[in-house]
Amino acid sequence: MKSLPMFLNGEWIEAGDGATREVFNPANNQLLAVVADGGERDAEAAIGHARRAFDEGPWPQMRAPERASYLFKLADLIDKNADALAELETRNNGKPLREAKYDVADAAGCFRYYAGLITKPLGQTYEVGDPAIQGMVVREPVGVCGQIIPWNYPLLMAAWKLAPGLAAGNCCILKPAEVTPLTAIELFKLIAEAGFPPGAAQLLLGPGPTVGQALAASMQVDKIAFTGGTVTGRKIMTAATGNIKKVTLELGGKSPCIVFADADFDVALEYAMFAIFAGQGEVCSAGSRLILDKKIADKFLPRLAEASAKIVVGDGLDPMTEMGPLITPAHMEKVLGYIEAGRGEGAETICGGHRVTDGALAGGNFVAPTIFVRTRPEMKIVREEIFGPVLVVQLFETEEEAVRLANDTIYGLAGGVFTSDLGKGLRVLKKLRAGVTWLNTFHPTFNEAPWGGYKQSGIGRELGTFGLDAYLETKQININLSPAKLGWFGSAA
Ligand code: NDP
Numbered sequence: 001m002k003s004l005p006m007f008l009n010g011e012w013i014e015a016g017d018g019a020t021r022e023v024f025n026p027a028n029n030q031l032l033a034v035v036a037d038g039g040e041r042d043a044e045a046a047i048g049h050a051r052r053a054f055d056e057g058p059w060p061q062m063r064a065p066e067r068a069s070y071l072f073k074l075a076d077l078i079d080k081n082a083d084a085l086a087e088l089e090t091r092n093n094g095k096p097l098r099e100a101k102y103d104v105a106d107a108a109g110c111f112r113y114y115a116g117l118i119t120k121p122l123g124q125t126y127e128v129g130d131p132a133i134q135g136m137v138v139r140e141p142v143g144v145c146g147q148i149i150p151w152n153y154p155l156l157m158a159a160w161k162l163a164p165g166l167a168a169g170n171c172c173i174l175k176p177a178e179v180t181p182l183t184a185i186e187l188f189k190l191i192a193e194a195g196f197p198p199g200a201a202q203l204l205l206g207p208g209p210t211v212g213q214a215l216a217a218s219m220q221v222d223k224i225a226f227t228g229g230t231v232t233g234r235k236i237m238t239a240a241t242g243n244i245k246k247v248t249l250e251l252g253g254k255s256p257c258i259v260f261a262d263a264d265f266d267v268a269l270e271y272a273m274f275a276i277f278a279g280q281g282e283v284c285s286a287g288s289r290l291i292l293d294k295k296i297a298d299k300f301l302p303r304l305a306e307a308s309a310k311i312v313v314g315d316g317l318d319p320m321t322e323m324g325p326l327i328t329p330a331h332m333e334k335v336l337g338y339i340e341a342g343r344g345e346g347a348e349t350i351c352g353g354h355r356v357t358d359g360a361l362a363g364g365n366f367v368a369p370t371i372f373v374r375t376r377p378e379m380k381i382v383r384e385e386i387f388g389p390v391l392v393v394q395l396f397e398t399e400e401e402a403v404r405l406a407n408d409t410i411y412g413l414a415g416g417v418f419t420s421d422l423g424k425g426l427r428v429l430k431k432l433r434a435g436v437t438w439l440n441t442f443h444p445t446f447n448e449a450p451w452g453g454y455k456q457s458g459i460g461r462e463l464g465t466f467g468l469d470a471y472l473e474t475k476q477i478n479i480n481l482s483p484a485k486l487g488w489f490g491s492a493a
Contacts, residue, residue, distance in 0.1 A: 053199025
């Protein structure tokens with residue numbers, strides 16, 4: 001099988017040392033593709049190209065409407081290739097095709113959003129005490145940006161990083177996860193077709209600990225943007241200290257889904273499932289802790305278990321499939337390990353709790369939707385991000401207790417509340433120490449709205465105007481309207 005190359009400085013190239021890596025379909029662990037597997041030398045080459053492209057090339061100097069035209073063109077090309085991109089995403093990541101289609105449409109929307117935003121007013125003018133001085137603030141690109149993305153939303157995360165970065169005039173180097181590089185490769189074919197100048201956007205393939213680390217540590221890279229696990233986020237932040245890089249981190253979560261007794265029962269039930277089982281639970285904002293009003297637990301939990309057991313687990317390409325496989329055998333083992341740990345600590349499953357190996361699923365990484373009750377706050381399954389289809393239930397009696405349980409985590413990415421009392425809902429949302437919150441819904445994400453976490457869920461925000469901000473420097477300019485001698489040094493000057 002011929003290997004798929006990376007895209008450096010406008011050219012498709014193999015890894016410098018010729019290394020390649022196999023990419024598998026998580027639904028059956030069969031070989032999907034072979035791709036270039038870059039090393040530190042390739043990372044250095046990409047950084048050098050990006051540095052030159054930023055310091056001497058046309059992209060940062062180009063007027064915003066012209067830069068926007070490239071992004072609009074790219075969005076149109078994504079739409080034109082949407083079916084193929086979605087199918088490839090499902091093959092490589094495992095997620096059901098309907099979710100992949102949503103991601104592709106959202107990715108195109110993200111490029112359009114930032115193409116529009118960059119042509120809107122930026123900066124400030126202001127009046128200072130000195131009447132001779134006119135003050136203003138202009139926004140400028142940060143420079144060379146390393147962008148490291150995970151495997152759970154391969155195309156969408158590429159869009160979240162590239163769209164604001166490129167719109168702002170930065171030269172971006174995208175490093176996808178090793179296990180899911182395929183839609184990024186297709187995206188860069190479209191970037192090449194759209195005609196972006198060489199070095200404006202590059203695709204660097206290779207392992208995180210080598211090429212990712214090189215991006216994070218390089219003195220030539222001005223900003224690093226990362227989405228992934230908190231442990232890796234910490235390494236990236238440490239590596240970035242050398243030249244005091246700008247850092248944005250979108251990390252993990254253990255997000256609460258709080259259901260009050262006065263919530264619409266059926267709506268809350270479906271969303272409690274959607275919160276954790278969409279995307280196989282491999283979602284940073286997954287509602288992995290159901291914080292449930294004790295008053296309705298006896299009715300809610302059996303219904304939840306019954307409905308969750310009926311979720312159709314299968315190959316994402318099968319139109320009947322509602323939940324796909326986990327990303328790799330190793331990740332599946334990690335999730336199964338958490339399930340064992342939960343049982344070992346005395347929690348009980350009311351649904352799932354095992355691998356699914358029926359028929360054709362035997363060769364894939366399938367885990368049944370799993371729900372744990374009789375949990376205690378100190379349990380590993382309650383405290384740690386599992387990143388799989390595993391829900392832990394915690395019961396509360398008062399609003400204060402619900403808030404306390406919800407905030408009892410090192411994370412602070414997201415949280416949802418279900419209640420028919422809007423005052424109570426807003427009260428509780430305002431007390432959640434989390435960056436993304438929902439009332440009577442869970443998961444909706446908008447290109448217009450800032451995304452990111454409190455506490456150990458990250459630093460900074462993506463999307464919305466905040467997301468563009470993270471790719472812009474801020475410069476004050478002071479203009480003397482009436483230059484005259486200062487007289488500071490008397491007659492000496
Ligand atoms: P990582 O966070 O390690 O991987 C995310 C990205 O970082 C990948 O591109 C990876 O490259 C890269 N990377 C890995 N190590 C380094 C490094 N030292 N320097 C720079 N880049 C690096 O995710 P894992 O796949 O290891 O998953 C571990 C856990 O992280 C999951 O179980 C889950 O809990 C959490 N996670 C959270 C995500 C989120 O959206 N918040 C997404 C993915 C995982 P490569 O693939 O080549 O290793």
